[in-house]
Amino acid sequence: MRKAERFQRFLEYFTTHFPEPETELAYGNPYELIVAVVLSAQCTDKRVNLITPELFRQFPTPAHLAAATAEDIFPFIRSVSYPNNKAKHLAGLGRLLVEEFNAEVPSSLEELQRLPGVGRKTANVVMSVIYNQPAMAVDTHVFRVSHRLGLVPKTAKTPLAVEKELVRYIPESLIPKAHHWLILHGRYICVARQPKCSICPLTNICAYYARQVAPLVKNIPSLPAEENGLPSA
Template identity: 85%
Template sequence: MRKTERYRHFTDYFTTHFPEPETELTFANPYELIVAVVLSAQCTDKRVNLVTPALLAQFPTPAHLAAASAEEIFPFIRSISYPNNKAKHLAGLGRMLAQDFGGEVPASIEELQRLPGVGRKTANVVVSVVYNQPAMAVDTHVFRVSHRLGLVPKTATTPLAVEKELVRHIPEILIPKAHHWLILHGRYICVARQPKCAQCPLTSWCKYYADVISKQEIIPKKTAPKVVKGEINNESGTTK
């Protein structure tokens, strides 16, 4: 199947069945989103959503966060992965937002990446979700699912290579949505260890399904032959 056909199947299915996907992170404004996304690195959205209400109640604005130390932030995020580093990132992020950006979350990927704890993936999430820009954030789900579906080649071995490939082939207006489509499909159906292919509606054109799953054969377990008294042993030629 040609790549253009795969992309057409992909966009046709999701625009029909999930026309308005949304992030599962809870937020009310750009500041709350960037805090949540920084915390979500190598952590589930569910865990982040449990932590952010108390954290943001204590530090409701960049100015409040800027005035806090990492030690003051830590108790609110202790259950998050890598809490020490993330507490330091948030303290630095608050200060830079307050001092360099007037308390506003910048709208460009380049400026966002200046903030502590904000890499390209986080920056892409913010500009895509908040500012509806055609940016594709590539996390482990997007990376895995795009390869399995055959949307990107095996030679796309880095998140940036996958990002460029997806942005090149997905219509610009759909890129912010496609980011969520790939994440949610990877989170609930095309999971890492045992993808739920039996539940997946994309198997008719999925490259992974065609190359791997459909070729798997169920091999019955071998059972030891029963030995009957007086029966010839095929290996020794003797009788039992």
């Protein structure tokens, strides 16, 4: 199957069956989202959502976070991965937001990446989710699913290489949604160790399935969207 056709079928499926995907991080404004995304690095969204309500009650604005030290922040995030580093990042993030950005979360890749704890992936999430810009954040799920489906070549060995390949074939208007489609598919179906090919609706376009599964298992039917394991749209 040609790459352009694979992308077309991927986009057609999700625009039909899951047209309005959203991040699973809980947030109420751009400040809360960027804090949540920083905390979510190598940590589950579920765990982050458990701790952020109390964190935001204690530090409801960038100014409150800017006035805090890493030691002040640590007790509220101790259960996430790498809490010491993340506490330092958040303290610095709050100060920079207040001192250089008038307590507003910037919208450009360059400015976002100046904030402590914010790399290209985090910046792309904020640009996509908050500002609806055509930014493709590549996390472990996006990286894995893109390769398994055959959307990107084996030579795309870095997140940046995968990002560049994806944005070449996905219309700009759909890039913010495609980011979520790939993440959710990787989180619930195309999981790392044992992908759930038996309930995957994309086996007819999947390079991994054609190479690894189809020779062993014949005629596994695709399921309709409501049975495919993804959260309800």
